[in-house]
Amino acid sequence: MMCHDARLLLHAYLDDELDAAQSVAMTRHMQACADCTAHYADFAQLRQAMTQGSLYRRAPDALRAQWTAAMPAAAAPASSPRPRRAPIALAMAAGFAAALLFATPLWFYASRQQAGGADTGLSEVVSSHIRSLQQQHLMDVVSTDQHTVKPWFDGKLDFAPRVKDLAGAGYPLVGGRLDALEGHSVAALVYKHGLHIINLYQWPVSTDAADTAATQWHGYNVLCWTRGRMRYVAVSDLNQSELRQFVLAFQDDATPVMR
């Protein structure tokens, strides 16, 4: 073997990617060639220095928390990296199953397959929700009450969104922002329930004929309905029955709409 070939193969040798014959040839060459051996020593030293760990960039906690907390119904008991979470996750999964069993006819469960990414509308809603969870995107107007949120939308949309304060029912309104879904400009109201965020999207439609549906997509629950010529989509990591409680609270006529 010549030095020129050895210089290239040196790296594959260091990486243990040579076959047995090449490996033997390299070893022989280095036994006879001090120059290549010195090179090898340099690269081995370089590798040693690089793998000491301080160059590895671990994901920030906030990013990790956002993605692991984002999927509570996604009980992965066998492979969960943090076993302490498993009981809660399992309980939620059980709750979700119960919600399915006792589902009232008002909600039909649309089991949509994701084959071929056909369900782009749903993935768009959930993607929008996840994006909104990034701190700087969550809300344009931060508010503790509808009196700030409602006027904020004035002039920004060609319709007046229905804004309700649901703090009394356990869902404080924390803000609002403009978003776009399925080609519409939509109003997004941001509600909180404990540590969970609910995005409620709404935009006007021409009829009230559109279906009411409850779906789940990668651990997020999505409820859609139409009322008073307004299409509503609620999305959250709350489980389905909890999200339905929120929707019922929003639909409750006893709660006044802000005018």
Place this chain on the structure above:
Amino acid sequence: MPNKLHRHPPNPQASASASFEGVVLPHLDAAYNLARWLARDDTDAQDVVQEALLRALRYYASFHGGDARVWLLAIVRNTFYSLRMKVPADGVHEAFDDEMHAPPDEQPGPEAQTLLALDVGSLQRALENLPHPLREAIVLRELEECSYKEIASITGQKIGTVMSRLARARERLRLELSCPSKEARQHDVP
């Protein structure tokens, strides 16, 4: 096994998201590490990983087993390059010619081992100065401990290309970290 089946929620979609969490999210550190070394900035790296995970969620139905880390890292890499296209921050699009960067023919010099500056700061600077194609190869190899085959599949290159890029990456690092360095010479300039 029966136990495991029993514990799964009775819903195909819930199972799908369970497996996304169990299969893809364990590689979050790997995703961030690659994004961070490509972007060289914390905020940009977070944006890249965020977008890559959203894409991974969207394409998860088309992931048919195999190595989830390799699959995710390929998405992270593609996301980085596609987001970078939108912002011409890096200036001119860096064209990389594998032939142009052939390893320099070493002058047959003294066989003594070179003294290398291997503190973290120097290493980091030297790595960040590598062109992207060389940087991603060496980061995947040394920090992520990927095999040549895995690197080839993540970067969409032939194994031979991976091998020569790694060789060139290391040659350049060695040159840059050699002790009578360019940096020392720069300090001499008044």
